[in-house]
Amino acid sequence: MRETLFSEDFLTLDYLDDFNMLMTTWSGYVDFDSCLSGNIRVKESIKRNQSIALLSDMSKVQSITKDVQHFLLEEQHYQLANQGLRFHAIVLPAQWFGKTPEKISIPSANDGKRLEIVFFDSARIAGLWLKMKIEM
Numbered sequence: 811m812r813e814t815l816f817s818e819d820f821l822t823l824d825y826l827d828d829f830n831m832l833m834t835t836w837s838g839y840v841d842f843d844s845c846l847s848g849n850i851r852v853k854e855s856i857k858r859n860q861s862i863a864l865l866s867d868m869s870k871v872q873s874i875t876k877d878v879q880h881f882l883l884e885e886q887h888y889q890l891a892n893q894g895l896r897f898h899a900i901v902l903p904a905q906w907f908g909k910t911p912e913k914i915s916i917p918s919a920n921d922g923k924r925l926e927i928v929f930f931d932s933a934r935i936a937g938l939w940l941k942m943k944i945e946m
Contacts, residue, residue, distance in 0.1 A: 815855055821848040823855060829944050831863040832856065837870035845878045849886055853893050862896040863940045867933050869901050891925035897943045898927045899936035 812833075816823040821844070822835045832855055834848065855861065874882075890898065926943070930936040 816848075816851045818844075818847075820844045821851075823848070823851050825855065825859055825861070829863065829941060830859060830861050831865065831940060831944065832859070832861050833865045833867070835867045835870065837872075839872055840874045840878055842875060842877045842881070845874070845881055849881075849889070853889060856890065856893040856895055860894065862894065863899075863944055864890070864895055864897070865899045865901070865933065865936050865940055867901045867936075869903050869931075869933065871903060887925060887927060891923075895925055896923060897940055898925060899930055899940050900927065901930050901933045901936050904931060 811827050813825045813827065814822060815825055815832075820836060820838055820840055824833045824835075825831075826833060832852065834852060836848070852864065856864070887898070928936075928939060930939070
């Protein structure tokens with residue numbers, strides 16, 4: 811079952827209880843304040859639900875600012891790893907795909923486990939990858 815936890819113009823945050831997974835759908839123009847607000851909601855939801863997987867669909871994002879890019883690449887994933895997240899599938903817009911690393915692994919400061927981040931160009935394929943990881 812899917813439960814919507816948060817919904818604004820720029821972000822919808824859903825919880826998929828069958829997989830104990832969160833799904834974010836970002837859209838439009840994402841500025842730094844929107845990014846931080848959304849990130850707070852995601853971190854709270856990871857902690858509350860003890861989710862280990864997150865699918866971030868960014869395929870509908872039209873533009874993000876440089877400070878958002880910096881935050882996403884340099885800070886957010888360490889925060890998510892420290893919340894206990896283990897798998898993060900990120901769906902990129904077609905024009906961005908191939909301009910990022912294919913896969914990133916980030917250590918958690920808390921338990922030595924790693925957050926595995928993989929970039930996709932399809933939400934369906936990203937979801938299948940997460941399902942496989944969760945069931946392992």
